[in-house]
Amino acid sequence: MIAASARAMHxxxxxxxxxxxxxxxxxxxxIRSDIANAVAIAVAIVLSLAVLLVVAYVxxxxxxxxx
Numbered sequence: 001m002i003a004a005s006a007r008a009m010h011x012x013x014x015x016x017x018x019x020x021x022x023x024x025x026x027x028x029x030x031i032r033s034d035i036a037n038a039v040a041i042a043v044a045i046v047l048s049l050a051v052l053l054v055v056a057y058v059x060x061x062x063x064x065x066x067x
Contacts, residue, residue, distance in 0.1 A: 025033070
């Protein structure tokens with residue numbers, strides 16, 4: 001029973017194809033990836049500046065209300 005189970009497991013493992021790494025990215029894929037990364041960085045910078053602007057506005061409102 002155990003030997004048959006071990007044999008079946010061994011056969012299943014042997015049936016798994018060997019790992020083949022994916023092909024390297026093409027030049028076009030690399031360019032699109034670089035553009036996507038640049039856009040993501042630009043969006044992050046704009047959003048962080050917007051958050052800073054809102055924080056500065058709220059601080060100014062609080063400053064004027066307290067004065």
